[in-house]
Amino acid sequence: MENNDETLLKVEHLCQYFPMGPGYDLKAVDDVNFEIKKGEVFGLVGESGCGKTTTGRSIIKLYDITSGNVYFKGQRICAGVRSYKSAIKAAREECKATVAELKKNSRAEIDGGADEAEVKTKYDALIAESRDKCARIVAENTAAMASAKHDHKYCDKDYASGVVAQLIAERDAELADCDDEEEREKIAREYKSKIRIAKNERIVNSIQMIFQDPIASLNPRMTVRDIISEGLVIKGIRDKKYIDEKVYAILEKVGLVREHADRYPHEFSGGQRQRIGIARSVIMEPELIIADEPVSALDVSVQAQVINLLNELKERLGLTILFIAHDLSVVKYFSDRIGVMYFGKMVELAPSDELFEHPLHPYTRSLLSAIPLPDPEYEKNRKRFVYNPLAEHDYSTDLPTMREVSPGHFIYCNQAEFDKYKAELDK
Numbered sequence: 476m477e478n479n480d481e482t483l484l485k486v487e488h489l490c491q492y493f494p495m496g497p498g499y500d501l502k503a504v505d506d507v508n509f510e511i512k513k514g515e516v517f518g519l520v521g522e523s524g525c526g527k528t529t530t531g532r533s534i535i536k537l538y539d540i541t542s543g544n545v546y547f548k549g550q551r552i553c554a555g556v557r558s559y560k561s562a563i564k565a566a567r568e569e570c571k572a573t574v575a576e577l578k579k580n581s582r583a584e585i586d587g588g589a590d591e592a593e594v595k596t597k598y599d600a601l602i603a604e605s606r607d608k609c610a611r612i613v614a615e616n617t618a619a620m621a622s623a624k625h626d627h628k629y630c631d632k633d634y635a636s637g638v639v640a641q642l643i644a645e646r647d648a649e650l651a652d653c654d655d656e657e658e659r660e661k662i663a664r665e666y667k668s669k670i671r672i673a674k675n676e677r678i679v680n681s682i683q684m685i686f687q688d689p690i691a692s693l694n695p696r697m698t699v700r701d702i703i704s705e706g707l708v709i710k711g712i713r714d715k716k717y718i719d720e721k722v723y724a725i726l727e728k729v730g731l732v733r734e735h736a737d738r739y740p741h742e743f744s745g746g747q748r749q750r751i752g753i754a755r756s757v758i759m760e761p762e763l764i765i766a767d768e769p770v771s772a773l774d775v776s777v778q779a780q781v782i783n784l785l786n787e788l789k790e791r792l793g794l795t796i797l798f799i800a801h802d803l804s805v806v807k808y809f810s811d812r813i814g815v816m817y818f819g820k821m822v823e824l825a826p827s828d829e830l831f832e833h834p835l836h837p838y839t840r841s842l843l844s845a846i847p848l849p850d851p852e853y854e855k856n857r858k859r860f861v862y863n864p865l866a867e868h869d870y871s872t873d874l875p876t877m878r879e880v881s882p883g884h885f886i887y888c889n890q891a892e893f894d895k896y897k898a899e900l901d902k
C-alpha cells in the first residue's frame with residue numbers, strides 16, 4: 476500500500492434493488508459501506524449471487540442506484556434518492572398520526588368540561604409544532620434529493636468544467652510567459668485540442684472495469700486494435716498515429732505484441748483475452764480498476780500470470796484496485812483489505828492478515844473452511860462447514876449493524892454477538 480491515506484473511493488449506504496414485481500424488490504446490494512485508499516487493493520469476496528458484480532456496476536454508473544452515495548476523489552458520482560423519499564413519507568405519516576391523536580385528545584378535554592378556548596389554544600400550538608417539524612424534514616430531504624439528482628446526472632459535466640478551467644489557467648500562464656509570436660500560436664493550438672477533449676471528459680473514465688467473462692465482454696467482430704482504442708475514440712481523440720502508438724505500447728505492457736493488434740478475439744486463448752480486457756481498461760489511464768473475477772474463468776496455471784500482471788501494473792502505474800472474487804484464496808496474497816459479502820450485505824471487513832488470522836463472522840469462517848491447503852496434517856483435520864444464518868443468529872429483538880470490533884476490523888452483528896467476538900479477540 477502506498478504511504479498515504481487519501482481516500483480514492485467511498486461507498487456509503489449503497490443500495491441497488493431490482494424490482495421483481497409489485498411490492499417486491501430483489502436487494503442485490505443492501506446498505507453496503509466501504510472505502511478504498513489510493514494505491515490499495517481491496518478484495519470483495521462472497522459466493523455467487525451475493526452482489527459483487529452489482530456493486531462494481533453500480534460504482535461505474537451502469538445503474539441509477541436505489542439509495543446511498545458513491546464518492547470518487549471527493550466528488551459524488553452516484554447518488555440514489557429512495558432513502559430521502561422514504562424519510563419524507565415517514566415524516567408525513569407520523570405528522571398525520573400525531574395531529575389526529577392531538578385532535579382526539581383536545582375533543583376529549585373539551586368534552587370533559589375544560590375551557591374550550593384554552594384547550595384550543597394549547598392544541599393548536601402543538602399541532603402547529605408537529606406540522607413545522609414535518610415541513611422541516613420534508614424540506615431537508617427534498618433539498619437532499621435535488622442535490623443527489625444533480626450530482627448523479629451532472630457529475631461528469633461538473634468534473635469536465637473543472638478540468639477545462641484548469642487547462643485554461645495553465646494555457647494563460649504559459650502564454651503570459653511567452654513573447655515569441657510563433658510559439659504563442661503553437662501553445663494556443665495545443666491547448667485548443669486539449670480543451671476540446673477535456674469538454675467531454677468523464678470522471679467515470681478514471682474508473683475502469685475488467686469484466687467477469689473475457690469472452691462475452693469482447694466484441695468478436697472488432698479487431699484487438701479497435702477494442703483497445705475504443706475508449707480513446709469515444710473520448711474524442713482523432714490522431715490515428717497517436718492512438719496506434721498507444722495501442723502498441725499497451726499491448727506490450729500486458730505481455731502481448733503489436734502484431735496482435737489486427738487479430739480478432741477468437742484467435743486468442745482465455746488468458747490472452749483477459750490481457751486484452753486489461754489493456755482496454757489500462758489505456759484509459761484509470762486511477763481505479765474494478766477487476767471482476769478476472770481469473771475465475773481461466774486455468775489455474777494462467778490465473779497466477781494474470782494476477783502477477785495486475786500486480787505489476789498496479790506498481791508501475793500506481794493503480795488502485797477493487798478486486799472481486801468468490802474465493803478467499805485468490806485475494807489472500809493480493810489484497811490489503813478484504814470485504815466479505817453475503818446476500819447483498821457486507822458482513823465482515825478487515826485488513827487481509829487480520830481476516831485470515833481472526834475471522835469472526837461465521838460466514839467468513841465457512842469461506843475459509845473451504846480453502847484447501849497443501850498441508851496433509853491440516854487437510855486431515857479440515858472440516859468444511861456450511862453457514863446457516865438462521866441457526867447462527869438471533870436477530871429477533873436486537874438488530875445487527877456494522878460495528879468495529881478492533882481497529883479497522885468491522886463486523887455485521889448485534890450487541891450480544893459484538894461482546895462475544897470481542898471476548899474471542901481478547902483471548
Ligand SMILES: Nc1ncnc2c1ncn2[C@@H]1O[C@H](COP(=O)(O)OP(=O)(O)OP(=O)(O)O)[C@@H](O)[C@H]1O
Pocket residue numbers: 493501503521522523524525526527528529530687801
Ligand atoms: N439486471 C438485473 N436485474 C435483476 N436482477 C439482477 C440483475 N443483476 C443482478 N441481479 C441479481 O442480483 C443478485 C446479485 O447478482 P451479482 O451478479 O451482483 O452477483 P455476484 O456476486 O457478482 O455473483 P457471481 O459470483 O455469480 O458473479 C443476484 O441475485 C442476481 O440474480
Ligand SMILES: [Mg+2]
Pocket residue numbers: 527528529687767
Ligand atoms: Mg459477478
